[in-house]
Amino acid sequence: MEISGADFVKGMALLGAGIAMGLGAIGPGVGEGFAAGKACESIGRRPDEAGLITRTMLVGQAVSESTGIYSLVIALLLIFVV
Amino acid sequence: MESEVLNTALRYLGAGFSVGFGAIGAALGEGYAAGLASEAISQKPEASGNVVKNMLIGQAIAESSGIFALVVSMILIFGSPETHSSIFAWAYLAAGLSMGLSAIGSGIGSGLPAGTCCLGIVAQPQMAGKITTTMLLGSAISQTPAIFGLVVAFMLIFFDHANMALHPGWAALIGAGFAAGFGGIGSGIGAGMPAAQACSGMARQPAASGKIFGTLLLSSAVCQTPAIFGLVVAFLLLFLDYSGMPANPGWAAFLGAGLSVGLAATGPGIGNGFTAGEAVAGVARNPDQAGVTSRIMLVALGVAQSTAIYGLLISLMLLFMTPKASDSISAAAKLLGAGICMGFGGIGPGIGEGLTGAYTVKEVPRNPDASGVLARTMLVGMAVAESTGIYSLIIALLLIVL
Numbered sequence: 001m002e003i004s005g006a007d008f009v010k011g012m013a014l015l016g017a018g019i020a021m022g023l024g025a026i027g028p029g030v031g032e033g034f035a036a037g038k039a040c041e042s043i044g045r046r047p048d049e050a051g052l053i054t055r056t057m058l059v060g061q062a063v064s065e066s067t068g069i070y071s072l073v074i075a076l077l078l079i080f081v082v
Numbered sequence: 083m084e085s086e087v088l089n090t091a092l093r094y095l096g097a098g099f100s101v102g103f104g105a106i107g108a109a110l111g112e113g114y115a116a117g118l119a120s121e122a123i124s125q126k127p128e129a130s131g132n133v134v135k136n137m138l139i140g141q142a143i144a145e146s147s148g149i150f151a152l153v154v155s156m157i158l159i160f161g162s163p164e165t166h167s168s169i170f171a172w173a174y175l176a177a178g179l180s181m182g183l184s185a186i187g188s189g190i191g192s193g194l195p196a197g198t199c200c201l202g203i204v205a206q207p208q209m210a211g212k213i214t215t216t217m218l219l220g221s222a223i224s225q226t227p228a229i230f231g232l233v234v235a236f237m238l239i240f241f242d243h244a245n246m247a248l249h250p251g252w253a254a255l256i257g258a259g260f261a262a263g264f265g266g267i268g269s270g271i272g273a274g275m276p277a278a279q280a281c282s283g284m285a286r287q288p289a290a291s292g293k294i295f296g297t298l299l300l301s302s303a304v305c306q307t308p309a310i311f312g313l314v315v316a317f318l319l320l321f322l323d324y325s326g327m328p329a330n331p332g333w334a335a336f337l338g339a340g341l342s343v344g345l346a347a348t349g350p351g352i353g354n355g356f357t358a359g360e361a362v363a364g365v366a367r368n369p370d371q372a373g374v375t376s377r378i379m380l381v382a383l384g385v386a387q388s389t390a391i392y393g394l395l396i397s398l399m400l401l402f403m404t405p406k407a408s409d410s411i412s413a414a415a416k417l418l419g420a421g422i423c424m425g426f427g428g429i430g431p432g433i434g435e436g437l438t439g440a441y442t443v444k445e446v447p448r449n450p451d452a453s454g455v456l457a458r459t460m461l462v463g464m465a466v467a468e469s470t471g472i473y474s475l476i477i478a479l480l481l482i483v484l
Binding site for chain 1: 349353389410411412413414415416418419420421422423424425426427428429430431432433434435436437438439440441442444445446448449451452455456459460462463464466467468469470471473474476477478480481484
């Protein structure tokens, strides 16, 4: 198989995109799930504060999402721009 | 390289992978069981005979996955292959991967109920018989993924692959090893968690043992789903006719298919275990609420399964959307990248959603009046935790289609 430089670079960029999004998805998934779990535990104790707890959960999850979005941005850059 | 040399070399490498990975799980699980047995004896030294007996039974089951791995290694080292076609070299390596990786989860999972069983029979001696039976059942279910791995390993070793083209056939065999091997890790660990909680729950709440047992059976069956996905893809890779698949990038499609379903199964497998464990514990605490607890548990298990289904989907796309033959390395790299992306991307949401489900089913029996708002919040939280799994799915689809 003849491997040209440009083809090799393109190939590694695409493989890198897969690795970036794949590994990058692990942390937010676990973190947001844990936050949601603790929120449910809290609502179980104080059902009357459900609104406040859900709001806090969503804010926390949004922050936890950020690294997942970074991975998505990098993956899209590697696919479409590089 | 001569095919005979490659054949022998990869047989030995496969033998190392099989017992090397396979030894991890059994040892961890048995060590955990021994630790809890010591704790149980410290609480009630006069019961030590019974505790040691139960510990040894539980450890014997956990050991079986290690023994499977040992047997496969022995066959690889001492078996004399009848053929020297190089495709078999890759089958031997794949057999080692399938057996070794799948034994990790089963060994750990089987050890969990063995440990809590020892504590349970000390706390509630008159329930000892039932607790031991529950432990046996739970440990046996945890062995399922290792048995899947063993079956695939035997198929790889003993079936005739001579009519498979070496390129890309070698990758189909390795992919089958990844699918059955990685695919079993999560389900093996996950099935042990509800069994462990069932043993301690029966000790705390002997009157509820029937409901606990029912919840255990239901949940540990669902926990096996991701391992079954891995097994299905392994069979597809072994038995479908891939004569239309070009050598390049076909190899990347096969490896990607194995990695996607295998790795993505890990997260939902473990996550389901968290949820199922807390559901069994919740039924034990408040048996009157067993119905609503089981219902919410099933919803949680179903949602947490989603990334394993995405992994299966990407695997099937890689297998059935035959790529155009090409000389380019980027055509192969993008398919491999798609498999790796969805494979790793499925792990996090699976575990996270499992944790969400676990905390929710823990609260439902304590506060059944709030079960509506709890289920709603759980689903909202899971939807957010799902997002990175969906990003991975999108990137994987882009990589396949573009």
